[in-house]
Amino acid sequence: MAQRKKKLKKKRHTANREPEFDSDGGEFELAAEIKDDDSPGRKLPCFPASSDCLSDVEPDTRELVRAQNKKKKKSGGFQSMGLSYPVYKGVMKKGYKVPTPIQRKTIPVILDGKDMVAMARTGSGKTAAFLVPMFEKLKAPHAQTGARALILTPTRELALQTMKFTKELGKFTGLKTALILGGDRMDDQFAALHENPDIIIGTPGRLMHVVMEMNLKLQSVEYVVFDEADRLFEMGFAEQLQEIIQRLPDTRQTLLFSATLPKLLVEFARAGLTEPVLIRLDVDSKLSDQIKLSFFHLRVDDKPAMLLHLLRHVVKPQEQTVVFAATKHHVEYLKELLSSEGLECAYIYSALDQTARKINIGKFVHRKAMVLIVTDVAARGIDIPLLDNVINYNFPSKAKLFLHRVGRVGRAGRSGTTYSLVCPDEMPFVYDLHLFLGRPVQLATPEHTPGNSDGVFGRVPQSILDDEGSHLITAHENSLDLQNLHRVSENAYKQYLKSRPNPSPESIRRVKSTDLSSMAVHPLLGSGLEKMELERLQIVDAIKGYKSKSTIFEINSNSKSQASEVMRTKRSKDTRLVEKFSKRREDLAAESRLCNSLCFHQGVFSAVVGGKRRGPQENVEERPKNKKSRQTGKDEHYYIPYRPKDFDSERGLSLSGEGTAFEQQASSAVLDLMGDAGDEDRKRKRFVRETGKEEQQKKKIRIDGGQVISNKKKKKKNLYPSSRSRGRRGPNFPSPAGPQQTPSGRRVRSELKTNAQILKQRKKKQKHQFLQSGGLKKLHVKNKQWLGEVKKSGFGRGGQKKGKMRKRL
Numbered sequence: 001m002a003q004r005k006k007k008l009k010k011k012r013h014t015a016n017r018e019p020e021f022d023s024d025g026g027e028f029e030l031a032a033e034i035k036d037d038d039s040p041g042r043k044l045p046c047f048p049a050s051s052d053c054l055s056d057v058e059p060d061t062r063e064l065v066r067a068q069n070k071k072k073k074k075s076g077g078f079q080s081m082g083l084s085y086p087v088y089k090g091v092m093k094k095g096y097k098v099p100t101p102i103q104r105k106t107i108p109v110i111l112d113g114k115d116m117v118a119m120a121r122t123g124s125g126k127t128a129a130f131l132v133p134m135f136e137k138l139k140a141p142h143a144q145t146g147a148r149a150l151i152l153t154p155t156r157e158l159a160l161q162t163m164k165f166t167k168e169l170g171k172f173t174g175l176k177t178a179l180i181l182g183g184d185r186m187d188d189q190f191a192a193l194h195e196n197p198d199i200i201i202g203t204p205g206r207l208m209h210v211v212m213e214m215n216l217k218l219q220s221v222e223y224v225v226f227d228e229a230d231r232l233f234e235m236g237f238a239e240q241l242q243e244i245i246q247r248l249p250d251t252r253q254t255l256l257f258s259a260t261l262p263k264l265l266v267e268f269a270r271a272g273l274t275e276p277v278l279i280r281l282d283v284d285s286k287l288s289d290q291i292k293l294s295f296f297h298l299r300v301d302d303k304p305a306m307l308l309h310l311l312r313h314v315v316k317p318q319e320q321t322v323v324f325a326a327t328k329h330h331v332e333y334l335k336e337l338l339s340s341e342g343l344e345c346a347y348i349y350s351a352l353d354q355t356a357r358k359i360n361i362g363k364f365v366h367r368k369a370m371v372l373i374v375t376d377v378a379a380r381g382i383d384i385p386l387l388d389n390v391i392n393y394n395f396p397s398k399a400k401l402f403l404h405r406v407g408r409v410g411r412a413g414r415s416g417t418t419y420s421l422v423c424p425d426e427m428p429f430v431y432d433l434h435l436f437l438g439r440p441v442q443l444a445t446p447e448h449t450p451g452n453s454d455g456v457f458g459r460v461p462q463s464i465l466d467d468e469g470s471h472l473i474t475a476h477e478n479s480l481d482l483q484n485l486h487r488v489s490e491n492a493y494k495q496y497l498k499s500r501p502n503p504s505p506e507s508i509r510r511v512k513s514t515d516l517s518s519m520a521v522h523p524l525l526g527s528g529l530e531k532m533e534l535e536r537l538q539i540v541d542a543i544k545g546y547k548s549k550s551t552i553f554e555i556n557s558n559s560k561s562q563a564s565e566v567m568r569t570k571r572s573k574d575t576r577l578v579e580k581f582s583k584r585r586e587d588l589a590a591e592s593r594l595c596n597s598l599c600f601h602q603g604v605f606s607a608v609v610g611g612k613r614r615g616p617q618e619n620v621e622e623r624p625k626n627k628k629s630r631q632t633g634k635d636e637h638y639y640i641p642y643r644p645k646d647f648d649s650e651r652g653l654s655l656s657g658e659g660t661a662f663e664q665q666a667s668s669a670v671l672d673l674m675g676d677a678g679d680e681d682r683k684r685k686r687f688v689r690e691t692g693k694e695e696q697q698k699k700k701i702r703i704d705g706g707q708v709i710s711n712k713k714k715k716k717k718n719l720y721p722s723s724r725s726r727g728r729r730g731p732n733f734p735s736p737a738g739p740q741q742t743p744s745g746r747r748v749r750s751e752l753k754t755n756a757q758i759l760k761q762r763k764k765k766q767k768h769q770f771l772q773s774g775g776l777k778k779l780h781v782k783n784k785q786w787l788g789e790v791k792k793s794g795f796g797r798g799g800q801k802k803g804k805m806r807k808r809l
C-alpha cells in the first residue's frame with residue numbers, strides 16, 4: 001500500500017513539472033484547455049527522465065526507444081509519435097496515413113501517462129486515439145496478470161465495433177481481447193476471462209454482473225477508457241460504474257472520450273481522474289460543414305407520409321439512410337409500413353434479440369437493405385462508412401443527441417444530409433438545438449433554392465402529403481398488423497411524451513412568438529411551386545386561424561336568453577384586454593420577422609435569443625421600440641452579461657442538460673434543519689422516521705437488461721462456479737498460482753481459485769441444490785416406497801403373515 005502511494009506521488013510529481021497541462025493549484029477543476037491548433041511544428045510533450053519512470057523494476061528502455069524514434073521522424077505523422085513496429089504496422093494496415101487532429105493531440109499525452117478528458121466531433125477518429133496508445137502501452141501479452149486495459153462503452157453495438165477496431169489495429173501486437181456484453185452467454189464470458197485477456201471491452205451492466213459473479217478484483221488494470229463518457233456518466237449507469245470503478249487500482253490511467261463533453265470536469269468526479277488534461281477540439285463548430293441540415297414542419301400524423309416521400313423521391317436510390325424513431329414500437333411500425341410499401345429495411349432497438357440485431361446490422365452494412373430504422377441505441381459511435389442520410393422521424397429532445405445522431409454521416413471527411421421531421425410540439429427543441437449550435441433558425445422564404453437550403457426550416461406542401469397519405473390509407477386498410485402496430489406506436493408516443501425532457505423556457509417563448517404563417521415551403525420539396533403553394537398555405541392558415549366574432553351562446557343576435565346576456569356583458573368588459581393581447585402578439589410577430597431577417601443577412605445570432613442581446617448599433621433604430629427595450633438602456637460596449645458566452649452550448653453538453661454543475665448543486669442545496677430526525681410523509685401530513693428501506697434499496701443493483709436484483713440474491717445465484725463445474729474452461733487456463741506481480745512490481749492477489757476451493761464450492765452448491773429441490777422429502781418418500789415393496793415381496797399378498805422375514809424387516 002505504501003509502495004502504491006509512493007508511486008502515485010511520483011506520478012503526480014512528474015505531471016506537475018509540465019506547466020502547459022497543469023491544473024491550477026492542484027484543484028479538481030479544468031486542468032488545461034488545448035485549443036484546436038494543428039500546427040505541425042508543435043512541440044510534443046517531453047518524456048520523463050529515466051529516473052522518473054513509473055516502473056522501478058527495470059529501466060524502461062521502451063520509453064527511450066520511443067523518444068529516440070520521435071527525434072528521428074519529422075513531426076505530423078504517426079511515425080513522429082514513436083510507435084513501436086507492431087503498432088505502427090497495424091495503423092498502416094488499417095489505412096491511416098496521417099493522424100486526425102484529435103489523434104495528434106491526444107496520443108502523445110496519453111503515451112506520457114496522463115489522465116485525459118477528450119472531446120472532438122463525431123467521426124473524427126477518437127477510437128484510434130485511445131486504441132493506438134493503449135497498444136503501445138500494453139505492448140505484448142503478459143502471461144501472469146489479469147486484464148491490463150478496460151474499455152467501457154454504453155451500447156453493445158459500439159462495444160462490438162470497438163472490438164473490431166481493436167482486432168484490426170492491434171493485429172500485430174498479439175494482445176488478447178475479451179468482449180463482455182449483455183445478451184451474450186455468461187458462460188462464454190467467464191471462459192473468455194479465464195483465457196487471461198489483456199484487454200476487456202464491455203458494457204457496464206454485464207461487466208458489473210460478471211465482475212461480481214467471479215468476484216474479480218480488477219487490480220491489474222492499468223488503462224481505463226470510458227468511451228462516450230457523457231452517456232456513461234449519466235444517471236442510468238451510475239451504480240454499475242460505481243461497482244466497477246471502486247475495484248480499479250488508484251494508479252490506473254483514466255481516459256474519457258466523447259463528442260459531447262461539458263467543460264467542467266466536476267461532472268466526471270466519479271471517474272476518479274488524477275490531474276486530467278482536457279482536450280476539446282471543434283468547440284465552436286460542433287457539426288462538420290459537410291453535413292447538410294433540413295427541417296420540415298408538419299403535423300405528427302403526416303410524418304409517415306413524409307417519410308415515404310423522402311425515401312422515395314428525395315433520397316437517391318443508391319444512398320443508405322438511417323431513420324431515428326422515438327420508441328421501439330415506432331421502429332416496428334415503420335418497418336412494417338416500409339416493407340408493405342416495397343422498401344427493404346433493417347431495424348435495431350435495444351429489446352431486440354442479440355442475434356437479430358447482428359443480422360439486421362449485417363443486412364444494412366452489406367447493402368441488402370438501404371434503410372435502417374433505429375432507436376437512439378444506435379445514435380452513438382456506430383461507424384458505417386458509406387452512410388449518406390439520417391432522418392429524424394422524431395426530433396431528439398437533447399441537442400447533443402442530435403449531434404450524435406447526425407454524426408453517423410459525414411464521417412472521416414465525407415458528406416451527408418440530415419432531414420428532421422418536426423411537429424409543432426417539437427419546435428422548441430429545434431430552437432434549443434440552434435441555441436446550442438450558435439446558429440439562427442432560418443425560416444424558409446420563397447427566395448430559398450435547393451442549392452442554398454442548408455439549415456432551412458420549411459413547410460411541406462399539402463399535395464405531397466395527400467399523395468402519400470392516400471397510399472397509406474390503402475396500406476392500413478389492407479393490413480391488420482399495420483393497424484395494430486400503428487395503434488401501439490401511438491400509445492407508446494404518449495408514454496414517450498411523458499418521459500421526454502422539457503425544452504428550455506426561452507425556446508418555448510420563442511416558438512410562441514414566431515409567426516409560422518410567413519414560413520414558405522421547404523426548398524427541397526417545392527421547387528417551382530413556392531409562391532403559389534405559399535399563397536395556398538396562407539389561405540389555409542387563415543381558415544385555420546378563423547375565429548368567430550360571437551360565441552355559440554350569441555347565435556341569435558337578438559336572443560334575450562340569459563346565456564347570451566352573460567356573454568355580451570363579459571365581452572364588453574374584456575374588449576380592452578383582448579385588444580391589448582392581440583396587439584402584443586402582432587408586435588412580437590413583427591419583431592421575430594425582423595430578427596430572422598437580420599440574423600439571416602448578418603449572421604447575428606445574439607438577436608435571436610429572446611431579444612435579450614441587441615444587434616449592432618446601426619440597426620437599433622430599425623427595431624420597433626417597445627416600452628421594455630427603451631427602459632433597459634443597456635450599453636453593449638460595457639455590458640457584462642450574467643451568463644457566460646458559452647452558456648447555451650455548455651448547458652446542452654451538461655450531463656443533466658439543466659445547466660452547469662454549480663447551478664445544479666446550488667439549486668438542489670437544501671438546508672436540512674431536521675437532520676436525521678426524519679422525513680415528511682406527504683400522504684399522512686406528518687413527519688416520519690426513516691425506516692431503513694432506503695438502505696435496503698441501495699443494496700439492490702440493476703444489471704444489464706434493466707433487471708434489479710439484490711446483492712444477496714446475486715451471490716446465491718452463483719452462475720460462475722456452476723459454469724466452472726461444467727468444465728467450461730478455456731484452453732489456456734492459467735494455473736491457480738499464489739500472489740502475482742504487475743509489470744510495475746505491485747503484488748496482486750490471484751483471482752483464480754485453488755482446486756480445494758473449487759471442490760468445496762462444488763460440494764456446497766450440490767448440497768444447496770439438493771436441499772432446494774426438496775431432496776430430503778423425496779428421499780423420505782422413496783424410502784417409504786421401498787419399504788412397502790419389500791414388505792409385499794416378502795409376505796405375498798396378505799402381508800400379515802408372521803415369520804422370519806417379518807422379524808428381519
Ligand SMILES: Nc1ncnc2c1ncn2[C@@H]1O[C@H](COP(=O)(O)OP(=O)(O)OP(=O)(O)O)[C@@H](O)[C@H]1O
Binds near residue numbers: 128259
Ligand atoms: N487517421 C485516420 N485516417 C483515416 N481515417 C481514419 C483515421 N482515424 C479514424 N479514421 C476513420 O474515421 C472513421 C470514424 O472514426 P471513429 O469511429 O473512431 O470516430 P469517432 O470520433 O469515435 O466517432 P463517434 O463520436 O461517432 O464515436 C472510421 O471509419 C475510422 O476508420
